[in-house]
Amino acid sequence: MESVDSTNDLARRLLPSMPVEGMVMVAFSQTNGRGRLNRCWESPKGGLYYTRVEPSRGRTPLSVAHLVQRMALKQGVACQIEWPNDLIIGHRKWGGILIEQLSHPVSRIRYDMIGIGLNLNKGEGLGGGHLNAISAQDVLGYSVSIQKWAAALTEEFGCQ
Secondary structure (H helix, E strand, O other): OOEEOOHHHHHHHHHHHOOOOOEEEEEOEEOOOEOHHHOEOOEOEOEEEEEEEEEOOOOOHHHHHHHHHHHHHHOOOOOEEEOOOEEEEOOEEEEEEEEEEEEOOOOOOEEEEEEEEEEOOOOOOOOOOOOOEOOHHHHHOOOOOHHHHHHHHHHHHHOO
16 A cells, blocks of 8 residues: 555454455555554655554564564665664664554454564655664665565565
8 A cells, every 4th residue: 555544553444344364454654653652653655564463472572573684684684673672773773563462353363463664765754753764775775675575574474
């Protein structure tokens, strides 16, 4: 999708009417993105805003950060994890993770909405309001395909 309020909020709205197992939402920008403690996450065009819905398995932001770290390294970007949910490149903010839980309104099965925001290409306001943000484009020296990174992330989830 080009733009949504929040990929996690979209997943929450669609949950009652969509097949859930492995449901993925991807947007190129968000108008109401958020991070931990309901902090505003500015989500301009140029980033990857991704939510995966899956039955609760006890994933933590740290376990998802390791998954993203492995995927990013395969794409040529080495990042570090800053507890509890930030992805850092050279002391600069590259991305973040937000996991929210909900119950299906009919089946009552518990699901995790795993939200991931990554600064991929340079854009105005990139970095969730952090002046010290960095993008994959800054690291690699060229613009990257958001679709390719979304597919790589989905593939990495499938490997677990």
